[in-house]
Amino acid sequence: MKILSTPRMERCIGCHSCSLACARLVYKHLSWNTAGIRIHSTGGLSTGFEAKPCLACNPAPCAMACPTGAFSQRNGGGVVVNKKLCIRCGACAETCPVDAIYLDSSGEPFVCIQCGRCVQFCPHDCLEMVEVPTHATLDEGQKEVGV
Amino acid sequence: MIRDCFRVLKVDLYTGRGYIEEIEGRNTYAGGSGLAAFLFSQLGFLDRSWDDPEQPLIFTIGPLTGYFPLMSKVVCAFKSPYHDQYAESHGGGRSALSLRFADLDALVITGKAKHPSCLVIGSRTLELNDVHYLWGKTVQRTGQILRQMAGGSGHRSILRIGPAGENRSAMACINVDTYRHFGRLGGGAVMGAKNLKAIVIVGDESFDLPPGKEYTQLFQKIYQQLTETSMMDKYHNLGTPINVGVLNGIQAMPCRNLQRTSDESISGITGETFADRALLRNTACAGCPVGCIHLGFVREKFKEPNEYLYRQVTYDHEPIFAMGAMLSVLDAFQVLTLLEASEKVGLDVMSAGVALAWATEAFEKGLISEKETLIPLKFGEAEAYSQAVKHLGTGANDFYRLLAQGTLKAAEQYGGMEFACVLGQEMAGYATGEVFFISQALGLRHSHLDAGGYSYDQKQKGKDVAQAVEFLVQDEKARVFLTSMVSCLFAREVYQEDTLVDCLNAVGYQSLAENVDSVSRRIQQMRWQMRIRTGFDPESVKIPERFKEVVTWRGAMDKNYLDSLQKVYTKRILEMAKLEKSVLPRKEGIRKEDEHA
Numbered sequence: 001m002k003i004l005s006t007p008r009m010e011r012c013i014g015c016h017s018c019s020l021a022c023a024r025l026v027y028k029h030l031s032w033n034t035a036g037i038r039i040h041s042t043g044g045l046s047t048g049f050e051a052k053p054c055l056a057c058n059p060a061p062c063a064m065a066c067p068t069g070a071f072s073q074r075n076g077g078g079v080v081v082n083k084k085l086c087i088r089c090g091a092c093a094e095t096c097p098v099d100a101i102y103l104d105s106s107g108e109p110f111v112c113i114q115c116g117r118c119v120q121f122c123p124h125d126c127l128e129m130v131e132v133p134t135h136a137t138l139d140e141g142q143k144e145v146g147v
Numbered sequence: 148m149i150r151d152c153f154r155v156l157k158v159d160l161y162t163g164r165g166y167i168e169e170i171e172g173r174n175t176y177a178g179g180s181g182l183a184a185f186l187f188s189q190l191g192f193l194d195r196s197w198d199d200p201e202q203p204l205i206f207t208i209g210p211l212t213g214y215f216p217l218m219s220k221v222v223c224a225f226k227s228p229y230h231d232q233y234a235e236s237h238g239g240g241r242s243a244l245s246l247r248f249a250d251l252d253a254l255v256i257t258g259k260a261k262h263p264s265c266l267v268i269g270s271r272t273l274e275l276n277d278v279h280y281l282w283g284k285t286v287q288r289t290g291q292i293l294r295q296m297a298g299g300s301g302h303r304s305i306l307r308i309g310p311a312g313e314n315r316s317a318m319a320c321i322n323v324d325t326y327r328h329f330g331r332l333g334g335g336a337v338m339g340a341k342n343l344k345a346i347v348i349v350g351d352e353s354f355d356l357p358p359g360k361e362y363t364q365l366f367q368k369i370y371q372q373l374t375e376t377s378m379m380d381k382y383h384n385l386g387t388p389i390n391v392g393v394l395n396g397i398q399a400m401p402c403r404n405l406q407r408t409s410d411e412s413i414s415g416i417t418g419e420t421f422a423d424r425a426l427l428r429n430t431a432c433a434g435c436p437v438g439c440i441h442l443g444f445v446r447e448k449f450k451e452p453n454e455y456l457y458r459q460v461t462y463d464h465e466p467i468f469a470m471g472a473m474l475s476v477l478d479a480f481q482v483l484t485l486l487e488a489s490e491k492v493g494l495d496v497m498s499a500g501v502a503l504a505w506a507t508e509a510f511e512k513g514l515i516s517e518k519e520t521l522i523p524l525k526f527g528e529a530e531a532y533s534q535a536v537k538h539l540g541t542g543a544n545d546f547y548r549l550l551a552q553g554t555l556k557a558a559e560q561y562g563g564m565e566f567a568c569v570l571g572q573e574m575a576g577y578a579t580g581e582v583f584f585i586s587q588a589l590g591l592r593h594s595h596l597d598a599g600g601y602s603y604d605q606k607q608k609g610k611d612v613a614q615a616v617e618f619l620v621q622d623e624k625a626r627v628f629l630t631s632m633v634s635c636l637f638a639r640e641v642y643q644e645d646t647l648v649d650c651l652n653a654v655g656y657q658s659l660a661e662n663v664d665s666v667s668r669r670i671q672q673m674r675w676q677m678r679i680r681t682g683f684d685p686e687s688v689k690i691p692e693r694f695k696e697v698v699t700w701r702g703a704m705d706k707n708y709l710d711s712l713q714k715v716y717t718k719r720i721l722e723m724a725k726l727e728k729s730v731l732p733r734k735e736g737i738r739k740e741d742e743h744a
Contacts, residue, residue: 020434030356
């Protein structure tokens with residue numbers, strides 16, 4: 001399984017192409033908010049940019065907080081979203097430790113689904129899909145290894 | 148499409164209240180330049196001064212804003228303090244997408260705030276906040292403070308002015324998101340006259356996309372053209388400063404107040420030198436993957452033995468021309484220091500540099516003295532210019548206050564008209580020849596981007612007046628449609644008419660797509676009518692002698708060719724602006740003056 005990573009954000013030029021691509025291709029929106037990755041300046045444009053993507057937690061606090069099963073654990077990290085089950089309580093966004101879930105004005109959550117469709121739209125290769133071990137192949141304790 | 152009409156927010160600074168108006172006319176005025184001219188025709192007062200509080204300050208986007216890459220600019224329209232006529236200035240940063248996602252096609256600001264104020268707007272926000280404590284603050288400090296105060300980080304645009312705008316300098320710019328500007332013709336002074344220190348636009352709305360795959364496939368195709376071909380290399384590699392060395396090599400780089408068209412020491416300020424020595428990184432306007440904004444750095448030792456600070460400064464060809472070549476400041480870091488000084492006070496760097504070049508020559512010739520300039524001005528002396536920029540921006544004395552209204556105004560009083568490098572406004576960084584000089588001097592925005600006159604000079608060998616003028620008219624017509632979409636003009640090779648038609652069709656503007664030519668012509672006419680009705684007389688424009696003394700790779704200027712170009716282009720402009728065939732709509736907009744009389 002692969003997850004989205006943002007290993008080269010120091011190259012980011014703030015064009016928002018990734019956010020716009022996610023909104024366009026995944027959520028069928030014209031938006032820089034209703035997307036699974038969003039770009040912010042790190043305290044003014046002179047200090048560069050940071051992405052707010054889902055870190056593909058495993059287990060994912062947002063999935064555990066979701067009272068209806070709209071968010072469920074994705075194998076390899078992150079969440080699988082079933083919008084039909086969402087009651088727009090906002091618990092997912094409240095629980096997310098890195099502010100990766102955007103709630104629109106109606107309370108609908110928008111989060112990365114680890115599809116990687118944003119990656120090709122980054123002109124400076126800031127983004128990358130990386131392979132992560134799944135539960136099925138993971139030895140006990142292996143996921144604690146690494147920094 | 149989001150809607151086929153224009154959704155316009157009109158804000159009255161007297162009351163701090165606004166109202167939304169949905170206005171028909173998409174198939175007539177398109178957006179951007181066309182919408183701005185239409186709104187000014189409805190809400191502007193052609194016969195009142197630029198600083199009449201009722202005059203509108205207008206910001207518009209277009210039907211393709213946000214939908215396609217590089218559709219990332221905003222048109223700002225106002226009555227200019229520079230010439231008291233209708234004016235347009237274009238800017239980028241995050242302003243275009245912020246307006247789009249604030250769900251506005253246009254923002255119109257009228258009235259005058261009771262206190263220095265900051266207007267905050269969004270799809271669900273309208274506030275007018277008292278920010279008297281920001282009055283007098285630099286552009287940078289204002290931005291820092293507003294970033295802390297306003298929400299929507301990353302998805303908002305912060306427009307603000309510095310002391311130059313507060314002082315109503317006709318060279319005051321509106322800074323956009325630190326590194327971009329509505330630079331020319333004094334938009335900053337219009338905000339200053341309205342007691343409006345800043346505008347924060349929060350882009351917090353989202354929209355459904357057209358159904359089907361046509362739109363996303365077209366987006367993909369255009370995106371690939373922009374990012375996977377060499378079409379945009381010039382802009383993200385060395386950026387526009389690549390022109391410095393090229394123009395110098397063909398004797399077309401204005402140097403030392405246009406006393407020369409090349410300088411043997413130009414290597415200190417070429418695009419290559421900036422990239423090698425001073426480039427920190429690139430950045431982009433929101434919605435543009437090209438990233439043409441080049442950021443250099445200024446490093447300053449503030450204490451011995453080794454205490455340093457650094458600041459980031461954006462550079463481009465035009466600023467390097469104005470604060471470098473024109474002032475004979477031929478060191479990249481010294482140029483960056485002057486650009487930063489200009490940014491701080493909120494001056495249009497092009498106008499400021501050219502004005503100081505005139506002041507230096509006037510100083511050398513004894514027309515003015517230290518009594519006026521406060522410090523001795525000398526070509527190449529960057530430290531003196533750093534102080535002079537501050538004096539110009541803050542209006543330190545009568546001389547600087549007059550110079551800040553335009554070089555010709557100062558020259559009228561002190562002499563030196565013949566070497567004032569003014570073509571409608573302070574010249575842009577091209578000394579390519581007669582067609583460019585006439586193009587800027589008579590052009591609607593007095594901008595090198597009104598039409599590609601500088602390119603025509605370089606490509607055409609003959610002196611066919613009719614052909615040259617036809618080129619200017621047709622090129623302007625094509626560009627005016629682009630600036631009605633509102634595209635960055637750097638993308639003009641990508642967004643040819645057939646591609647624009649595809650784009651408009653893909654997002655649902657079929658009627659507009661079918662009438663690109665006639666709509667372009669109408670907008671072109673509307674803008675000229677607005678210029679003429681607010682007082683522009685192309686026939687009376689005088690080209691200063693200095694331009695006639697220019698020698699380029701093609702030899703000396705041909706005065707007869709220059710005169711003929713002006714006559715024929717004037718005739719064409721007046722034909723386009725004929726009032727008996729007015730395409731300006733009848734005025735039926737809402738006037739607010741009675742409420743505040």
